[in-house]
Amino acid sequence: MEIDKKKCVGCGNCHAVCTMGVIYLEEDGKSAINQDECVECYTCYRVCRSEGYPPWFVRALRKVLSLFRLGYLAEVDVCPTGALTPRELEWPRNIRAVFSDPTTVHPGTGVPGRGTDEIKTNDVTGRLREGDAGLVIEMGRPGIGAHFRDIEKVAMALAKLNPHFERENPVTQLMTDPTVGKMKDEILNEKVLSAIIEVKTTLERIPEFLHTLDRIQKEIDTVISLGVASKCLPDGTLPHEEWVKKEGYALSPNGKTNIGLGKPLFRGN
Amino acid sequence: MTNTLHRQGTPENLKNDYVIFAHTAKGITREGSAPKLQEFMQICLKYHPVNIGDGKQGNIYQDDINIQTLIANQGDGAGAAAVFTGLDTLQKVVEELIRADLGISINISGLLGEVQACCRRAGIERHSAEHSLGFWGAKDRLPEREVLEFNTLCGHGMVSFNLIRKMIEYVKLRRLTPKKAAKIMAKCCECGVFNPVRAEMLLEKIRKGER
Numbered sequence: 001m002e003i004d005k006k007k008c009v010g011c012g013n014c015h016a017v018c019t020m021g022v023i024y025l026e027e028d029g030k031s032a033i034n035q036d037e038c039v040e041c042y043t044c045y046r047v048c049r050s051e052g053y054p055p056w057f058v059r060a061l062r063k064v065l066s067l068f069r070l071g072y073l074a075e076v077d078v079c080p081t082g083a084l085t086p087r088e089l090e091w092p093r094n095i096r097a098v099f100s101d102p103t104t105v106h107p108g109t110g111v112p113g114r115g116t117d118e119i120k121t122n123d124v125t126g127r128l129r130e131g132d133a134g135l136v137i138e139m140g141r142p143g144i145g146a147h148f149r150d151i152e153k154v155a156m157a158l159a160k161l162n163p164h165f166e167r168e169n170p171v172t173q174l175m176t177d178p179t180v181g182k183m184k185d186e187i188l189n190e191k192v193l194s195a196i197i198e199v200k201t202t203l204e205r206i207p208e209f210l211h212t213l214d215r216i217q218k219e220i221d222t223v224i225s226l227g228v229a230s231k232c233l234p235d236g237t238l239p240h241e242e243w244v245k246k247e248g249y250a251l252s253p254n255g256k257t258n259i260g261l262g263k264p265l266f267r268g269n
Numbered sequence: 270m271t272n273t274l275h276r277q278g279t280p281e282n283l284k285n286d287y288v289i290f291a292h293t294a295k296g297i298t299r300e301g302s303a304p305k306l307q308e309f310m311q312i313c314l315k316y317h318p319v320n321i322g323d324g325k326q327g328n329i330y331q332d333d334i335n336i337q338t339l340i341a342n343q344g345d346g347a348g349a350a351a352v353f354t355g356l357d358t359l360q361k362v363v364e365e366l367i368r369a370d371l372g373i374s375i376n377i378s379g380l381l382g383e384v385q386a387c388c389r390r391a392g393i394e395r396h397s398a399e400h401s402l403g404f405w406g407a408k409d410r411l412p413e414r415e416v417l418e419f420n421t422l423c424g425h426g427m428v429s430f431n432l433i434r435k436m437i438e439y440v441k442l443r444r445l446t447p448k449k450a451a452k453i454m455a456k457c458c459e460c461g462v463f464n465p466v467r468a469e470m471l472l473e474k475i476r477k478g479e480r
Contacts, residue, residue, distance in 0.1 A: 016435040017457065019427060043427050047457050049332050076435065076445075077453050102324050102425045102459045105347075114425075119397040120348075121294035121374045128397060136399065138272055141426045142417060144410050193426060213405060223406040225275045229399035236385055236394045244402065252401035254283050256274040256376055257384045259363065260396030262298060263372035 001038060001045060003031050007083035009058040011074050014044040014084060019100075019193055020145050031083070039145055039193045040089060041100035050082030092187045099170065099192035114138070115196035116168050119229045119258050126266030127166075128231050133203045133240050135163075136227035137213070139220075140194035148174070149188040150220040151195050155181030157216040158199060161208055166198035194225075203230065206243040229256075273378035273424040273462050275401045277417045280380070282470070287359045287379035288424075288462045289313065290350035291371070298373050302345045305371040310340045312365050313351035316358050322461025323349040330455040330465065348373075352464045356383055363391045378462075415480055419468055423458035432457065440472045447472035 003014075003023075008030040015023045015031065022037040023044065051074070058080050062072040074080050089097055098104050099114050118136055119128060128134050139154060140146030151171060159165075159181030165172040176182050201209060206228065217224060228251075230240040244251055273288045291309040293299040306323075313321055314336065322328025325346055326339050343349065353359045359377070366375055377384045381398060388395050404411065411417065412430050419433045420426060436450040445453075451468035474480045 016431040017429060018431065019429045021429065021431050041427065043429070043457055046331075046459075076439070077456060102427070105325075117292060117294055119399050120290075120292040120376050121298070122397040123374050124294050124297045134399070136272075138275075139406075141272065142275070142404070142411065142420050143426055143430050144407070210402075217405045220406050223404050223408060223411060225272055226402040226405055227272065227274055227399050228402055229397060231397045232395050234394070236389075238398050238400075240400070244400070249402055252274070252403065253280060253380055253382070254274065254276060254278075254378070255381045255401060256378045256399045257381060257388070257395050258374060258376050258397040259384075259388050259393060261366060261371070261393075262294070262374035263370075 001033055001040060001042060002085045002087050003033060004083045004085050005030055007055050007081040009055055009062070009081055011072070011080055013074060013076055014048050014079060016076070017044050017047050019043050019143065037191060039100040039191055040093070040096040041193050042086060042097070045084045045086055047077055048079040048084060049077065051078050051080045052082055053080045055081045092190055095174070095187060095190055096192055099195050114170065114194055115198060116166055118198065119256065121262060122231060122258050123260045124262035124264065124266055126268055128200065128229060130231060131202055132230065133201055133206050133243070134229040135199040135201065135209055136229065137197040137199070138194050138225040139197065140192060140222050141225045142223065144222045145191050145193055146195055146222040147189060147191045148183050150222050151197065152181065152183040152188060153220055154213070154216050155183065155197055157212050158197065158209065161205070161212060163209070164200040166200060169196065169198045171195050171197050203239050203243050206240060207247045210244070210247055210249060274399050275421050276378065277414065277421045282467060283380050284383070285354045286464050286467050287353045287356070287377060288350055289353065289359065289362060289375065289377050290348055290462070292348040292374045292376060293346070294374065299345055299347070302373055303343055305373050306343050306346060306349050307340050308369060308371060309366070309373070310343065310349050310351070312369060313362060316353065316362050318351035318353055319466045320352040320455060320461045320463055321350070324460045327459055328455065328461030330452050350460050350462050352462060354464070354466050356387060360387050360390060363387055367391055367393065415471065415475065418471060419454060422463045422468060424460060424462050425458070427457045427459060428454045428463065437472065437475055440476050447476060
């Protein structure tokens with residue numbers, strides 16, 4: 001994203017909307033974006049609709065109002081002059097948008113957003129079967145963002161446990177070698193709003209993975225939202241619960257439930 | 270809508286927050302899913318959701334979105350979502366979806382025990398489920414709990430910490446009503462899983478100094 005200096009009137013509305021908090025006011029009174037930290041989520045562009053006022057008009061209005069010690073106060077979700085300008089993104093910067101802008105469909109997964117279907121379609125895909133556990137490691141969320149160098153640290157730590165990295169997952173697709181969790185060198189300094197490492201393992205190996213994450217979490221400069229999933233037993237109980245609780249980790253009271261209405265229902269195991 | 274399971278809150282306010290979403294699988298249920306997704310949305314709409322939308326076209330709080338146009342334009346896609354604030358309504362929606370037999374995957378984010386009970390009352394057993402194990406890593410970089418409650422109402426984290434703080438400030442200064450501030454936050458969340466009613470209630474409490 002860029003800000004058209006000729007149009008910007010420095011109202012500051014886009015500063016608050018920015019998911020990474022990286023839009024700031026320069027000495028010339030106009031806004032600018034810290035491009036190193038911008039994740040190309042386009043939230044500023046989508047949320048701050050253009051009012052289409054000529055910049056000279058807004059600037060003149062502000063000058064006149066300031067004579068009377070009054071301020072110009074635009075609605076909080078507008079850009080008075082339409083100064084926010086999307087730009088053409090090239091590799092590797094374009095992966096920022098793929099991971100950060102939920103309206104962008106990832107070419108590899110066919111899913112808008114950062115992950116795959118996970119358990120959302122487990123009733124028809126059978127991705128997680130009896131005895132399987134899914135770990136969903138969303139890095140950068142909530143609200144901090146993640147560099148691929150940190151994502152690689154976690155992926156490489158987990159790779160030592162020989163997990164099954166979900167093949168269709170966008171992070172897996174950026175690995176040069178999933179057996180060691182190594183990411184492509186040219187993307188290591190790219191930053192995204194969040195990225196999800198998806199791992200499939202067996203229920204009894206949940207503790208190993210949690211202990212590894214416990215260790216590696218101290219070496220990263222971002223946050224992780226962690227989820228654990230499994231297919232329910234016929235009586236509706238969740239087999240992953242006992243493995244997580246046994247290790248002393250707390251499970252949330254809320255979560256996501258696939259209620260099993262997809263057809264044809266996956267029957268194999 | 271990836272991580273609606275990480276919604277933060279007290280057990281009390283989580284009771285008023287259920288996201289139901291249809292999701293299709295590439296190569297299995299996605300192809301030809303347009304009429305099914307449209308019917309899913311029409312069923313949800315009948316029960317007055319507090320938010321509804323899809324990641325491709327946006328949600329009802331965004332500028333120039335007409336819900337009937339959005340539904341009519343729904344093509345074969347990944348899915349759609351709606352938010353309800355009560356279990357009784359959710360129960361009716363689930364029962365109607367079972368009757369409609371759309372054949373696409375249906376998921377619910379919310380209190381797991383309540384959702385399981387809802388499924389059982391409707392005569393089905395849940396298929397799979399996912400728990401949150403909370404936040405890990407550099408947690409010292411995270412803001413205060415109230416800000417996280419608003420931020421996690423969007424499954425993609427599109428409501429910035431700074432916007433939330435600004436909305437809280439504006440509500441306290443009475444420059445915006447809690448309803449209007451909640452609507453602005455809901456606008457940021459593309460998929461329509463943000464619960465503006467819960468946000469409004471929380472803002473109201475903050476305004477009165479109860480939080």
